[in-house]
Amino acid sequence: MKAYVIDESGPPEVLQLREVADPVPREGEVSVRVCAFGINRLEADIRAGAYGPITASTVLGIEAVGEVIEDASGTFQPGQRVATAMGGMGTEHSGSYAEQVVARRENVVALGDTDLPWEELAALPEAFLTVWGALVPAMKLQSGQRLLVRGATASVGQAAIVLAKQMGAQVMATTRREAQRERLLSLGADAVLVDNGAVAAQVREHWPKGADAVLEVVGASTVRDSLHAVRSFGEVVVVGLLGGRVIEQLDLLADLPEAVGLRFFKTQMLGTSALPLTDAPLAGLAELRAKDAIPSTLAHTFDFNDLAKAHALMESNQAVGKIVVRMPGAPQ
Incomplete structure (x- = not known):
């Protein structure tokens, strides 16, 4: 071959x-x-x-x-x-x-x-399986909840918008380029923020209590701000490292707000006994x-x-x- x-x-x-x-x-x-x-x-x-x-x-x-x-x-x-x-x-x-x-x-x-x-x-496979693993078993995202997708122009970020909207969530997406706003809205995002590295205050202008959850695609350069964009007892799930490794640049005691969870989802889990793919939604997404x-x-x-x-x-x-x-x- x-x-x-x-x-x-x-x-x-x-x-x-x-x-x-x-x-x-x-x-x-x-x-x-x-x-x-x-x-x-x-x-x-x-x-x-x-x-x-x-x-x-x-x-x-x-x-x-x-x-x-x-x-x-x-x-x-x-x-x-x-x-x-x-x-x-x-x-x-x-x-x-x-x-x-x-x-x-x-x-x-x-x-x-x-x-x-x-x-x-x-x-579909890598992007949507990653997002499914992060949003469903890891984050347990529910219909009606408020999800911030940080770094939404990446393929995983775009998949997150599509799947989260399919699940009935409200979605706010970020991009560094104003020119991508219409693209993200066309994928189903309810609101788009141009990301200068600090969007937590803008998120709370839309959602005063903060997001219920954040899917963090960027990584170290934005995760501190993402942690402050989520409500108390909300959660940030990191799936991407476009902006660098997180733990090496994060002081968990100083940077992690009270009652906010930080979780990392690694795609190596896909297909393991901890995360079997029997319930993966790829066939349904293909049909849709x-x-x-x-x-x-x-x-x-x-x-x-x-x-x-x-x-x-x-x-x-x-x-x-x-x-x-x-x-x-x-x-x-």
């Missing part, structure tokens, strides 16, 4: 398309023909060397959508449309920047009979998207041959939404 391999860290051009052996599923794994996959900041950071030097040939990619090739357990059938994310894919073993990938069965989700195009399906009942978070689609360009766009911070790569010859 063809796959993108990196032998060393560096710019997007270190991604080299090569012929490699087809991956062989082990016990507990499902083999999937990749039809499309999303690009994630983690992959760009690994490629660039932010997580240390590359010591062996590596195939990146932590998510994909496609069709099942083989599942020895019979849980998934050949040809079935599925999504997969995390479970060590692209970090502990070969990832989805390839024509085929193997994934832990617990990290594979059936997508139903939707006819949504592959590129639209590929915008196919009916145009929820807006799309897809921003850019690249051909497989243009993967380096997709990475360059990710690094430029100019994409507003999900960057997706579609495989040549993917079935309709």
Whole structure:
């Protein structure tokens, strides 16, 4: 099969398309023909060397959508449309920047009979599974509650707006760029704030008691302010580190307001016994998207041959939404 391999860290051009052996599923794994996959900041950071030097040939990619090739357990059938994310894919073993990938069965989700195009399906797994894990089991967001999404122009932030509105929450979103206001409103945000790093006072102008909860996508540079935007006994859940690592820059005694919770949600939990994906809403979201009942978070689609360009766009911070790569010859 063809796959993108990196032998060393560096710019997007270190991604080299090569012929490699087809991956062989082990016990507990499902083999999937990749039809499309999303690009994630983690992959760009690994490629660039932010997580240390590359010591062996590596195939990146932590998510994909496609069709099942083989599942020895019979849980998934050949040809079935599925999504997969995390479970060590692209970090502990070969990832989805390839024509085929193997994934832990617990990290594979059936997508139903939707006819949504592959590129639209590929915008769902990592972003929406992350947001589902943060908003539902971690935050326990309820209909009618007030949610602040800090860093809403990121793909995870956009997914948070869509899912939270689907759950019946009130959503306030932040962006650093005034030009993105209309985009966030079109996704369903009830209000948008231009973020200069200190928005807690503006939040309380809209919601005098503060937000019930904050989904923090940015990280260290804004988390102190987010903690002061939430009501007493409210909670801030951190899912992103775009602005740096939080704990290294936070004094919990001095910076954490009384009776405000701070929680971190790591996507490595997805598919574990603590967070099984049996209740993950991907199939339902795909069906809603196919009916145009929820807006799309897809921003850019690249051909497989243009993967380096997709990475360059990710690094430029100019994409507003999900960057997706579609495989040549993917079935309709």
